[in-house]
Amino acid sequence: MDRLVFLLGTGLARGAVLALFALALVLIWRGARVINFAQGAMAVVSTYVAFEVTSLTGSYWLGLLAALVSGALLGFAVERGVMRFASPRSPLSGVILAIGLVMVLQSTLGIVFGPDYRPVRVPFDDSAVLVGGVPLLSPYDLFVLVTAVVVMVVLAVLFRWTSLGLQMRAAAFAPEVSRLLGVRVSRTVTIGWVLSSVVGSLAALLLVPTSLGLNPHATDSLFVLGFTVAVVGGLDSPVGALVGGVVVGVAMSLVTGYLGAGLVPLAVLALLVLVLLLRPAGLFAAAAARHA
Amino acid sequence: MSALTAPPREGAPRLAVRGLSVRFGGLAALDDVSLHVDEGEVVGLIGPNGAGKTTLFNAVCGLVRPSAGSIAVGGLPLAPDPVRLAARGVARTLQGLGLxxxxxxxxxxxxxxxxxxxxxxxxxxxxxxxxxxxxxxxxxxxxxxxxxxxxxxxxxxxxxPRLLLLDEPAGGLGTDDIAALGDLVRHTAATGCAVLLVEHHVDFVMGVCDRVVVLDFGRVIASGTPDEVAGDPAVDEAYLGIEVTAS
Incomplete structure (x- = not known):
C-alpha cells in the first residue's frame, strides 16, 4: 500500500510534465493545424540556455527565467522564420519543415556543447518526504506538480476569459471569418507558437533533472511520450492533454514499480494502440468539440 | 482599436461604390457597378445566381481585389484589408453563416x-x-x-455597425422567422445603420427594402424603389419572371 501511494505520487509528478508537453503540442495543433515535431528539439535548446545561465550565475531561478524567455524567442523565430512558409494545402510540408528543424537544432547543439550527458542540479531535495512513515513526494516532485497546475490554470483563464484567448480560439476554428471580425490571425498564430514553445521549454526544464541529464537528445523520449499523451487525450483537447498526461504518467510509474522499467515503452505503446483502436480521435475529442 | 475608427464625413453615403469592376481571369464578375447606401436606408441587391452579388460583398470586405473603381465607407476610401472592416463600423453575415x-x-x-x-x-x-x-x-x-x-x-x-451587409439573411428560414427578420432589419435601419442585403426571397426584399438594385451578368440593369423595379420589363426578363414561375 505504501509503495502504491509512492508510485502514484511520483507518477502524478511525471504525468504533470507529460501533460505540459502535450499541452504545448495541442496549443499549436489548435492554432495552426501543425503537429510540431520540433517541439522537443526547441525545448532542449531552451534547457541548454537555462543550464548555461545557471552555471554562470549560480541561480536556478535565473536559469528558469532564461529558459522561458529563450523559449518565447525561439517560438517566435520558428513561426515567423520557418513554419509560416509551410504550404497550407499540404499538411506534410509543416511536418517536414519541423523534422528538418529538429536536425538543424540538435546538430548545432551537438557541435556547440558536445554529445555528453551533463548532470543538471536539482533546485530542491530530490528524496521523498515521509508522511506518517510513508514515502510520498519529493519536494522537487511537488514543485513540478504545482508549477504544472499553475501553468494550466493560467492558460485556462487566458483561453476562456480573455479577449486574446477568444480571438485565438476563433482564429483556430475559422481564420477567414475571424479576419472579417477584426482578428489579426497571423498575430494569433504567432502568439500560439510563442505560448506553446514556452510551455514546452518549461516541461523539458522540469523533466531533465529527473532523467539522465542534459544532452542534445534529452527530450527525444519526452516528445514520444508527450505526443502519445496528446493523441490519447485528443489533439484538439487541452483537458485531454491534462488527463492523458496523468494517466500515462501514473501508468508508467506503476509499470516501473511492479513490472520493471523495461516494460514501460511497451506499456505506453499498448495504451496508444488501444486508444487508437477504440477512440481514434482521442479520449476527449468529442467532449472538446462540444466544450472547447 | 478605436483609434483606427475614422470619423464619417458629414453627408457622405455610408457606402458608395463607383465604377466597380472585378475580373476573374477573362470573366467580368462585376462590370462598372455603382451604388450607394445612405444612413438608415435598406438597399436590396438582387439578381440571378452568378450575377455578382456576393462578389460585390467580397469586394467591399476586401476579400477580392477590384480591377477598377472605388469603394468608400462614410466618404473615406476603404483599405483592401478585411481586418480593418470592424474598426470602420462594417459588419457582415455570410451565406455559410461562418460560425x-x-x-x-x-x-x-x-x-x-x-x-x-x-x-x-x-x-x-x-x-x-x-x-x-x-x-x-x-x-x-x-x-x-x-x-x-x-x-x-x-x-x-x-x-x-454603421454599415451592415447581410448575405441571404432569409435563406432557409420559415415564414414566421422571415417576418421577424424583416422587423429586425427595419428596426436596425431605424437606429441609423445602413443595410445592404443580398437575397433571393423576392417578397422579403420587396417588403423590407427602401431601394432595390438589380444585377445581371455583373451589371446594374435596374434600380429604384421596389415598385419601380418590379414594374421594369428588363427585370422581369432577367430575374423576377424566372423566380416567380420557379416558386
Missing amino acids: FRGLTVRENVLAGRLDAHDPGSDTQRQLADLGLAEHADRPVGDLPYPDQKKVALARALVAE
Whole structure:
C-alpha cells in the first residue's frame, strides 16, 4: 500500500510534465493545424540556455527565467522564420519543415556543447518526504506538480476569459471569418507558437533533472511520450492533454514499480494502440468539440 | 482599436461604390457597378445566381481585389484589408453563416465585439433581444439552423455597425422567422445603420427594402424603389419572371 501511494505520487509528478508537453503540442495543433515535431528539439535548446545561465550565475531561478524567455524567442523565430512558409494545402510540408528543424537544432547543439550527458542540479531535495512513515513526494516532485497546475490554470483563464484567448480560439476554428471580425490571425498564430514553445521549454526544464541529464537528445523520449499523451487525450483537447498526461504518467510509474522499467515503452505503446483502436480521435475529442 | 475608427464625413453615403469592376481571369464578375447606401436606408441587391452579388460583398470586405473603381465607407476610401472592416463600423453575415462551431453561442457573439472594453453586457443584451439568452452557454453547433442564423445576425449586430451587409439573411428560414427578420432589419435601419442585403426571397426584399438594385451578368440593369423595379420589363426578363414561375 505504501509503495502504491509512492508510485502514484511520483507518477502524478511525471504525468504533470507529460501533460505540459502535450499541452504545448495541442496549443499549436489548435492554432495552426501543425503537429510540431520540433517541439522537443526547441525545448532542449531552451534547457541548454537555462543550464548555461545557471552555471554562470549560480541561480536556478535565473536559469528558469532564461529558459522561458529563450523559449518565447525561439517560438517566435520558428513561426515567423520557418513554419509560416509551410504550404497550407499540404499538411506534410509543416511536418517536414519541423523534422528538418529538429536536425538543424540538435546538430548545432551537438557541435556547440558536445554529445555528453551533463548532470543538471536539482533546485530542491530530490528524496521523498515521509508522511506518517510513508514515502510520498519529493519536494522537487511537488514543485513540478504545482508549477504544472499553475501553468494550466493560467492558460485556462487566458483561453476562456480573455479577449486574446477568444480571438485565438476563433482564429483556430475559422481564420477567414475571424479576419472579417477584426482578428489579426497571423498575430494569433504567432502568439500560439510563442505560448506553446514556452510551455514546452518549461516541461523539458522540469523533466531533465529527473532523467539522465542534459544532452542534445534529452527530450527525444519526452516528445514520444508527450505526443502519445496528446493523441490519447485528443489533439484538439487541452483537458485531454491534462488527463492523458496523468494517466500515462501514473501508468508508467506503476509499470516501473511492479513490472520493471523495461516494460514501460511497451506499456505506453499498448495504451496508444488501444486508444487508437477504440477512440481514434482521442479520449476527449468529442467532449472538446462540444466544450472547447 | 478605436483609434483606427475614422470619423464619417458629414453627408457622405455610408457606402458608395463607383465604377466597380472585378475580373476573374477573362470573366467580368462585376462590370462598372455603382451604388450607394445612405444612413438608415435598406438597399436590396438582387439578381440571378452568378450575377455578382456576393462578389460585390467580397469586394467591399476586401476579400477580392477590384480591377477598377472605388469603394468608400462614410466618404473615406476603404483599405483592401478585411481586418480593418470592424474598426470602420462594417459588419457582415455570410451565406455559410461562418460560425465558430466549437464555441458557445455567447462566445460567438462576443467575437463580434472584440474592440469593446466590456463586451459582456452588450452581448447579453443582444442575445436577449434575439431570444437567444437561454441558449447562451450551449455550443453553437447544437442549435437548430434558424437559431444558428440568429447567432450569426447577433454577432454582426452586437458591433453596432454603421454599415451592415447581410448575405441571404432569409435563406432557409420559415415564414414566421422571415417576418421577424424583416422587423429586425427595419428596426436596425431605424437606429441609423445602413443595410445592404443580398437575397433571393423576392417578397422579403420587396417588403423590407427602401431601394432595390438589380444585377445581371455583373451589371446594374435596374434600380429604384421596389415598385419601380418590379414594374421594369428588363427585370422581369432577367430575374423576377424566372423566380416567380420557379416558386
